[in-house]
Amino acid sequence: MTETSDATSTGRDAFDVVLGEWHVSNRKRVDMLDQDSDEWVEFRSRGVHRPLPGRAGNLETYETYEMPGVGEFHGLALRLYDPAEDIWRIWWSSSLTPGKLDPPLEGRFDAGRGTFVTDDVIAGRSIRVRFVWSDLGVDRASWEQAFSRDEGQTWDTNWVMNMTRAEG
Template sequence: MTSPTGSADFDFLLGAWTVHHHKLAGGTWVDFDSVGEARPVLGGAGNIDTVVATLPDGQSFEGMTLRLYDPGADLWRIWWSSTTQPGRLDPPVEGRFRDGRGVFVGEDTIDGRPALVRFLWSRITPDSARWEQDFSFDGGATWDPVNWIMTFTRRTG
């Protein structure tokens, strides 16, 4: 997964996807599907992807991720925004891929509490990938169970 400079680590994600979401919301697991697309930006030094869905309650949902590669630090920074919190660009998580697994961590506030947020990328093939999110409220000593899983399946045609 890791290129000599790391700048191609997210190339697997470029293109069109069907994304299955399994998300913990208010103590209840919610499942829904979205369509997504990722494209390169800044001459390949980054990428943007979007997901668009109708939630089980009928509400529209749209999310956007911006990923930028920092060659000097050999790491990626990832920002997330969605219609769930309009006008907000979440603080970035940062990290890299090692042995086919991407780990990205950053600071945020969850339900009014300082927390670490972790994104994990795994199970990456040409036609599928898995993303997970979890939180730590003790500086990374322990991590709460995963609270959001997205399973990506490449769309063809």
């Protein structure tokens, strides 16, 4: 049975649809900073999203043992909802940069699409980073990461994840 949802939730419950365990198909540019590169890799991973107490947000653990050029890779996303500002903040950390949290991305959902942005410095370059959550449903979700070198005028997508819910 395939259930679907338009996931038009906003505010505190916007990420509820992704709670649970997911199989992830990844497509990632080998050099995420080289917008002219057309070399991409594909691999599988697993994500588990758990609610935080008091519905303050959620925590995602991400793992793969087959990321090309890396092998074993682990990540963690902490997502917190700020009801006073009606925004979500997303912090990311991974096994590639142990002991560090990336600057939080901020944003919200509108008509089933969540857009979150921040400014960061990656490999010495000032970069605007964007996460987009879309196609949210009971059994599927999509996420993409893009970088902008011109303060958001143009975006270069460098990582796409298509998720399907793991069978219970």
